[in-house]
Amino acid sequence: MSEISPSKFAEIFVKGAQVSVFDGDKEVFLIPLCLNDLPEELKKMVAEALNLNIENLTADICIYADILNQITREQGRTYSLKVLAEGKTLTAVTTIPFYVPLTDYKWEEPPGTPSDTLARLMVTINDPAEVHNYYRYFTSSDDEPLIPPFNSVTDDVLFDGKTFEFPLQKAERRGGDFTPENFGLFKRETKAIIKWCAIDKAHFDFWNTRDFAANSGGPFSTYTRISTNIQGGLGIWGGYAVGSDTLYVPPK
Numbered sequence: 001m002s003e004i005s006p007s008k009f010a011e012i013f014v015k016g017a018q019v020s021v022f023d024g025d026k027e028v029f030l031i032p033l034c035l036n037d038l039p040e041e042l043k044k045m046v047a048e049a050l051n052l053n054i055e056n057l058t059a060d061i062c063i064y065a066d067i068l069n070q071i072t073r074e075q076g077r078t079y080s081l082k083v084l085a086e087g088k089t090l091t092a093v094t095t096i097p098f099y100v101p102l103t104d105y106k107w108e109e110p111p112g113t114p115s116d117t118l119a120r121l122m123v124t125i126n127d128p129a130e131v132h133n134y135y136r137y138f139t140s141s142d143d144e145p146l147i148p149p150f151n152s153v154t155d156d157v158l159f160d161g162k163t164f165e166f167p168l169q170k171a172e173r174r175g176g177d178f179t180p181e182n183f184g185l186f187k188r189e190t191k192a193i194i195k196w197c198a199i200d201k202a203h204f205d206f207w208n209t210r211d212f213a214a215n216s217g218g219p220f221s222t223y224t225r226i227s228t229n230i231q232g233g234l235g236i237w238g239g240y241a242v243g244s245d246t247l248y249v250p251p252k
Contacts (some may be wrong), residue, residue, distance in 0.1 A: 009020050012059070017085035020065040023072045024079075026065050030064035030157035057110030075099060080239045092230045092237035097198040100125065100133055104165075105194075105221035109252060110185050118185040119190070123168045136240075139171040140193040141186060147171045149184075153199070153207045170193065174214075192247045202229040203238035 019030040035043050047065075071079075075098045080213035083090040104124035111120070126135060133156045138146040149171040158164075169184030170192070186192050199207075205227035228234050 011176040013061050014085050015060070015062050017062075017064065017083055017172070019084075020082050020236040021066070022080040022082070024077055025072060026070070028066055031067050032062050032064050033080070034062040036060040040209050075241050077101055077241060077245045079237075083233075088232060090230055090232040094229065094237050094239045095200045096205060096239035096241050097133070097200055099198050099243055100135070101195070101243050102168075102196050102245070103246070105120060105247055107186075113181070115185075117188050119180055119186055119188055119249055121168045121170070121194075121247075122165055123194075124163060124165045125159070126163050127156045127159050127161060130199070131213070132156065132160070134199050134201055136199050136207060138195040138197075141169075141170060141194075142190045146193060146195050147173060148207075150174070152212050153204050153211065155204060164230075185251045188249050189251050190249050194246060194247065195244045196244060197243075199238060202227070203236060203240075206236040206238065227239055 015032070020027050022028075033046070035046065037144075038046060045219075061106065065235045067075075073096070073098050076094045078085070078093060080088075080093045084190070087208065091228070102123045102125055106122040106124075107119045108122055109120070110118050120121065134153065138148050139147045149169050153172075159166075167184075170186050172178045172183060206229070209224055209227045213226060216224065226234070229237055
């Protein structure tokens with residue numbers, strides 16, 4: 001098995017790029033923020049926000065951000081990305097869809113063997129008719145970081161224009177401490193956070209193919225081409241319309 005040296009790992013990240021976003025009214029140039037240029041305390045805060053281990057991090061990762069809040073953020077608006085770096089030009093377009101919330105939360109006994117410590121979350125959505133909608137979600141339990149489930153996206157092909165109730169699985173970390181008996185279930189008497197997002201089709205296609213590839217590993221798995229909306233590169237430029245709810249999982 002080959003290993004990537006710290007120097008090779010650092011070469012993966014691009015510095016000195018010019019990144020701009022057109023929000024339909026104006027072009028905003030993003031400001032680069034590189035870890036090695038930040039004060040130690042701020043560096044730790046950024047690393048925590050990005051879920052990075054600062055102790056083992058050797059690459060000078062740079063992000064490009066609208067720190068002056070110049071970009072107009074609105075549902076239904078289209079955003080164009082342009083990146084100039086190393087003599088190349090990358091472009092992409094995304095939209096922030098109109099948000100469709102979850103309208104009801106209900107705790108139920110999990111299927112199968114009765115449990116005093118676990119509960120299943122049922123949610124309801126009123127999906128708009130005549131509009132194809134795409135969704136992604138994250139969960140957190142007891143102040144742990146928000147993470148997506150193994151299959152993090154869905155479209156409304158089965159419930160377009162309907163009021164639809166379905167079980168919402170608790171997200172689990174790959175390689176985490178879970179079993180078939182507790183997979184996707186919430187512990188009772190804990191706090192749960194549900195982050196529900198509306199996304200556009202290109203954004204959905206990226207995560208749908210990425211999740212499929214991540215969940216179908218093994219020596220006999222087939223190659224999956226990850227969908228992208230980046231012209232001239234790979235990855236995703238995606239907008240989110242986001243809502244978040246904090247719930248208490250009641251005792252039995």
